[in-house]
Amino acid sequence: MIRRGLALFASALLAGAPLAAQQPAHEHHGMPGMAGHATPIPMPANMVMMPGLVGLQPGVTPFVPGGGVDPGTLQPARPAALTALGDGDTLELTAGLVRRTIRGHDFVMYAFNGRVPGPLIRVPQGATITVRFHNRIDLPSSVHWHGVRLDNGSDGAVGVTQQPVPAGGSYTYTVHFPDAGIYWYHPHVREDVEQPMGLFGNVVVDAPDSDYYSPANGEEMLMLGDLLMQADTLIPYGADAPDFALMGRVGNVLLVNGEPGYALRVHRGEVVRFYLTNAASSRTFNVSFGGAPIKVLASDESRFEREALVPSVVLAPAERYVVAVRFDRPGRYPVLNAVQAINHFRGEFEPEVDTLGTVTVDSAPAVPDHGAAFDRLRANAAVSREVERYRKAFDRPPDKRLTLTVHTSGLPLATVQFMTIDTAYYAPVEWVDGMPDMNWLSTSKQVRWVIRDDATGRENEAIDWHVRQGSVVKLRLFNDPHSFHPMQHPIHLHGQRMLVIARDGVPMRNLVWKDTALIPVGSTVDLLIDASNPGAWMLHCHIAEHLGAGMMTVMHVDPTHGPGR
Amino acid sequence: MTAGRSRFAALAAALLLGGPRPGPYDIALHPTPKAPGASGSARLFAAESPFGIGVTADGQARYDIRITAARLPRPAGLGRFTRYVAWAATPDLAHWARLGVVQNGTSTVGTVEMNKFLLVITAEADSAPATHAGPTVLHGTSPSGWLQSFLTHPLFRGIAQ
Ligand SMILES: [Cu+2]
Numbered sequence: 001m002i003r004r005g006l007a008l009f010a011s012a013l014l015a016g017a018p019l020a021a022q023q024p025a026h027e028h029h030g031m032p033g034m035a036g037h038a039t040p041i042p043m044p045a046n047m048v049m050m051p052g053l054v055g056l057q058p059g060v061t062p063f064v065p066g067g068g069v070d071p072g073t074l075q076p077a078r079p080a081a082l083t084a085l086g087d088g089d090t091l092e093l094t095a096g097l098v099r100r101t102i103r104g105h106d107f108v109m110y111a112f113n114g115r116v117p118g119p120l121i122r123v124p125q126g127a128t129i130t131v132r133f134h135n136r137i138d139l140p141s142s143v144h145w146h147g148v149r150l151d152n153g154s155d156g157a158v159g160v161t162q163q164p165v166p167a168g169g170s171y172t173y174t175v176h177f178p179d180a181g182i183y184w185y186h187p188h189v190r191e192d193v194e195q196p197m198g199l200f201g202n203v204v205v206d207a208p209d210s211d212y213y214s215p216a217n218g219e220e221m222l223m224l225g226d227l228l229m230q231a232d233t234l235i236p237y238g239a240d241a242p243d244f245a246l247m248g249r250v251g252n253v254l255l256v257n258g259e260p261g262y263a264l265r266v267h268r269g270e271v272v273r274f275y276l277t278n279a280a281s282s283r284t285f286n287v288s289f290g291g292a293p294i295k296v297l298a299s300d301e302s303r304f305e306r307e308a309l310v311p312s313v314v315l316a317p318a319e320r321y322v323v324a325v326r327f328d329r330p331g332r333y334p335v336l337n338a339v340q341a342i343n344h345f346r347g348e349f350e351p352e353v354d355t356l357g358t359v360t361v362d363s364a365p366a367v368p369d370h371g372a373a374f375d376r377l378r379a380n381a382a383v384s385r386e387v388e389r390y391r392k393a394f395d396r397p398p399d400k401r402l403t404l405t406v407h408t409s410g411l412p413l414a415t416v417q418f419m420t421i422d423t424a425y426y427a428p429v430e431w432v433d434g435m436p437d438m439n440w441l442s443t444s445k446q447v448r449w450v451i452r453d454d455a456t457g458r459e460n461e462a463i464d465w466h467v468r469q470g471s472v473v474k475l476r477l478f479n480d481p482h483s484f485h486p487m488q489h490p491i492h493l494h495g496q497r498m499l500v501i502a503r504d505g506v507p508m509r510n511l512v513w514k515d516t517a518l519i520p521v522g523s524t525v526d527l528l529i530d531a532s533n534p535g536a537w538m539l540h541c542h543i544a545e546h547l548g549a550g551m552m553t554v555m556h557v558d559p560t561h562g563p564g565r
Numbered sequence: 566m567t568a569g570r571s572r573f574a575a576l577a578a579a580l581l582l583g584g585p586r587p588g589p590y591d592i593a594l595h596p597t598p599k600a601p602g603a604s605g606s607a608r609l610f611a612a613e614s615p616f617g618i619g620v621t622a623d624g625q626a627r628y629d630i631r632i633t634a635a636r637l638p639r640p641a642g643l644g645r646f647t648r649y650v651a652w653a654a655t656p657d658l659a660h661w662a663r664l665g666v667v668q669n670g671t672s673t674v675g676t677v678e679m680n681k682f683l684l685v686i687t688a689e690a691d692s693a694p695a696t697h698a699g700p701t702v703l704h705g706t707s708p709s710g711w712l713q714s715f716l717t718h719p720l721f722r723g724i725a726q
Pocket of ligand 1 (some may be wrong): 449489541547551
């Protein structure tokens with residue numbers, strides 16, 4: 001069995017002996033809030049560190065990529081470039097060290113083929129490509145083809161389908177793309193470090209139908225992410241275990257395609273098709289385009305049954321949405337992430353708006369003018385016909401019920417006290433990190449995020465879950481609102497496709513094939529899984545630190561003609 | 566003790582004792598002296614959205630509300646009224662949004678586009694009044710009303726600005 005103990009093995013490769021508890025920080029003295037005193041991590045405006053936490057550091061060995069390499073000796077990361085591949089083609093994909101310049105400061109980070117995001121792989125639906133992956137970073141790694149219903153052995157799921165690829169090693173993936181849509185690839189080892197440091201890229205799988213999406217004047221790929229920085233310093237990661245284990249690391253520098261300021265120029269009236277991917281570790285985005293009308297076309301693995309106008313695009317980590325946006329007037333449209341943050345001192349919600357970039361519209365008219373097509377909301381009958389084949393399973397009792405919760409031990413006393421009074425209310429989605437000091441000090445040595453099988457009480461990898469290939473599995477997920485730290489979880493199932501058929505008992509009326517579904521706090525979400533692809537497939541939370549703190553299980557899809565139960 | 570008060574007491578006790586608690590989508594409705602025998606509760610459902618949660622462009626939650634009410638008296642018994650109407654009001658009562666008609670039993674109204682609000686049920690002359698005019702019979706607070714302020718909490722020893 002590969003997966004037993006592999007997470008520990010991978011961690012042990014990263015660093016020296018783990019430290020058991022929080023250590024006092026040597027460089028920080030005095031009380032918080034004193035003039036000129038820098039907190040060890042950035043706190044929100046008007047917040048200070050809790051007294052009981054001042055002077056503590058997470059009980060992990062600090063890690064930043066490169067081991068002290070001078071970034072000036074490395075090539076600067078280049079932007080993603082289109083890599084169009086056909087059936088039978090081979091791609092050499094190398095993860096290596098690069099120099100990235102964020103807000104004028106140079107850092108050693110990672111990139112696929114020297115690019116952030118990695119190469120934009122574009123393939124026709126039905127293609128099979130070979131990807132020869134070479135690991136030239138200073139951590140063990142792998143490549144997971146997120147959302148792709150490929151052969152199990154090429155899933156890149158370290159601990160389930162393969163050993164980690166050690167630094168200096170290689171691994172060959174055979175990637176088959178049966179479904180049109182928007183996908184992405186990223187490592188499946190220490191995602192909390194490798195992904196934000198630059199290892200992510202998109203795959204667009206084109207349908208043969210040139211009219212698959214409503215027409216647009218141009219296409220843009222937007223991979224969203226964030227970095228946590230204190231002035232010119234990157235907040236280090238944990239070498240032996242993830243820190244920020246309670247909420248995941250929520251960055252304070254928001255990035256589009258790895259850069260802090262996205263810019264696009266279009267003509268008046270142009271319709272732009274945006275392919276949005278949330279590649280952040282923990283942040284859920286709420287993206288809008290300065291009031292320009294947004295039409296949602298598709299998500300992870302298919303188009304929606306019906307196009308819909310939306311006020312904004314909500315993306316939990318790992319989700320993708322394809323939208324069309326029309327820019328009618330000349331001028332500047334800000335691309336915004338706008339959320340309601342909780343101010344814990346005041347006990348109130350406060351708006352928090354970040355500008356991700358700008359779309360500048362000049363006065364030359366769009367050619368051709370797709371305005372009329374934009375105004376028409378298409379129904380995608382092909383999607384509805386396919387969904388219809390599964391509808392008879394919608395109303396039956398769930399085949400599996402899983403509860404999402406958390407266990408903790410050994411957290412700082414002040415954190416425990418705070419949580420006890422704070423959990424009187426928890427927001428369905430935490431959009432920002434309101435108490436980053438507590439979050440920073442929590443590591444996966446103290447926090448264990450849990451997927452619990454209601455039927456057996458078994459948790460995470462101990463859940464023994466087998467289904468037959470070709471079966472339709474109704475999975476009910478419940479996000480326990482009364483745990484020590486309730487939080488939303490974007491739950492991702494590898495290698496299959498699924499429908500979100502109901503939320504809190506309310507049937508969804510506009511369906512789309514997904515591989516990642518947001519489960520808000522206190523919510524019950526029913527998923528219908530098309531278990532067509534045999535193998536051992538991870539089901540896990542895509543908040544990188546939650547996965548690092550144990551929040552995963554395996555669904556075994558037993559071949560129709562093989563052993564099964 | 567009225568039904569509303571006993572529900573509130575159960576809620577408060579559960580919060581303190583750690584017993585079964587309402588989730589982050591439950592609202593207890595409390596009666597006023599205009600309808601002392603009335604009782605009710607409400608549950609928030611994310612409004613229809615192609616995404617995992619329904620929000621406005623500025624990030625306020627969008628909810629449809631299922632209101633369950635019992636022993637609401639005849640509206641006419643309170644004056645020249647024919648209906649009960651649910652409203653969402655900002656906590657400072659400055660802005661009211663009409664949500665829909667409420668009856669004894671279960672009614673679904675909506676959509677409210679606020680993270681924090683008061684849910685108020687009033688008697689009204691018709692089903693779609695422009696402003697609330699009649700007496701309040703039931704009221705409650707969105708679950709986010711439980712959000713704590715730590716300004717004065719001993720944990721912070723008065724260090725907040
Ligand atoms: Cu999670």
